Amino acid sequence: MTGLAGLSVGILVLVWSIGLSKGRSDPFLGIEIIWLGSISFAILEMLVGTIYLQRDGWIFLSDKVWGRAPQQRLGEQDPKLAKLITWGKRQLIPSWSFSDEKPSNGTLVDLNSRVMVKVLVTDIPNAMIILAIHGSGVTSMLVDRKEELHEFVRKVGMCNVPPYVLAQTVRSGTICVGIPSDKKK
Numbered sequence: 001m002t003g004l005a006g007l008s009v010g011i012l013v014l015v016w017s018i019g020l021s022k023g024r025s026d027p028f029l030g031i032e033i034i035w036l037g038s039i040s041f042a043i044l045e046m047l048v049g050t051i052y053l054q055r056d057g058w059i060f061l062s063d064k065v066w067g068r069a070p071q072q073r074l075g076e077q078d079p080k081l082a083k084l085i086t087w088g089k090r091q092l093i094p095s096w097s098f099s100d101e102k103p104s105n106g107t108l109v110d111l112n113s114r115v116m117v118k119v120l121v122t123d124i125p126n127a128m129i130i131l132a133i134h135g136s137g138v139t140s141m142l143v144d145r146k147e148e149l150h151e152f153v154r155k156v157g158m159c160n161v162p163p164y165v166l167a168q169t170v171r172s173g174t175i176c177v178g179i180p181s182d183k184k185k
Contacts, residue, residue, distance in 0.1 A: 007044075008041055008044040008045055009041075011037075011040070011041065011044070012037060012038070012040075012041040015033060015034070015036075015037025015038075015040070015041075016034055016037060018033055018037075019031070019032075019033035019034035019037060020034070055078070055080070055081075055111040055112050056111060056112055057110070057111065057112070057168075058108050058109065058110050058111070058128065059108070059109050059111060060106055060107070060108055060119075060121075060124055060125055060126075060142075061074075061106060061107045061108075061109060062104065062105075062106045062124070063104065063105040063106055063107065064104065066107065068105075070084075070107050070109065070116070071083065071084040071116065074109070080114070081109075081111065081114060083114070084109065084114050084115065084116040085113075085114060085115050085116065086116050086117075086118075087115050087116065087117045087137070087160075087161065087162055088117055088118060088159075088160060090136075094139050094158040094159065094160060095158075096155075096157075096158045098122060101122040101123070102122070103120045103121060103122050103157075104120070104121060104122075105118070105119075105120060106118075106119050106120075106121055107119065108142075108159060108161070110165075113164070115161075115162055117159050117160070117161055119142065119157050119158075119159045120157060121142055121156045121157035122156045122157065123144050123154070123156040124144065124156070125142035125143060125144060125156050125157055126143075126144055126145055127142075127143050127144075127145040127153070128140045128141070128142055128143070128159075128161070128165070129141045129143055129153075130165070130166070130169065133163070133166070136160070137160045137161060137162055137163060138160065138161050138162070138163055138165055138166065139158065139159075139160050140158070140159055140160070140161055140165070141155055141157075141158055142155070142156050142157035142158065142159060143155055143156060144156050
């Protein structure tokens with residue numbers, strides 16, 4: 001956003017300098033250029049001001065793309081996300097056996113409450129299934145869930161999230177987590 005704001009100020013300065021230089025020979029043309037440039041600046045500032053992140057739900061940020069500290073880059077997008085609360089330093093961290101795939105680091109971020117959870121995943125998760133509720137949080141399985149019915153859900157990671165996620169859950173029906181057989185029916 002600072003790039004677009006800087007661009008709009010730069011264009012405004014350029015248009016004003018053109019308007020002032022033209023205003024010496026033809027004052028009406030100079031005022032017209034300055035007026036149109038100022039209107040364009042105001043419109044561009046309004047457009048820049050409406051660009052924001054929708055702060056709703058959890059998102060996954062890969063460390064390969066966002067780095068180990070995503071709050072810095074998120075803070076550039078939305079200043080309210082510059083300071084995230086890290087969940088998990090003193091919490092139980094679930095362990096699990098990986099498949100043949102190589103795991104990669106990432107971060108789950110709750111955009112609404114600004115909570116950050118570091119995770120180790122084998123692929124990008126798009127759903128979280130609650131497995132256990134305990135005194136220090138909620139152990140969840142991160143899965144790659146397909147939109148089609150009667151498809152197996154693939155486990156891609158595990159995490160421990162704050163207990164308030166129970167209030168955010170969405171009923172989704174029965175989920176089958178497993179490895180599809182090699183035999184086709």
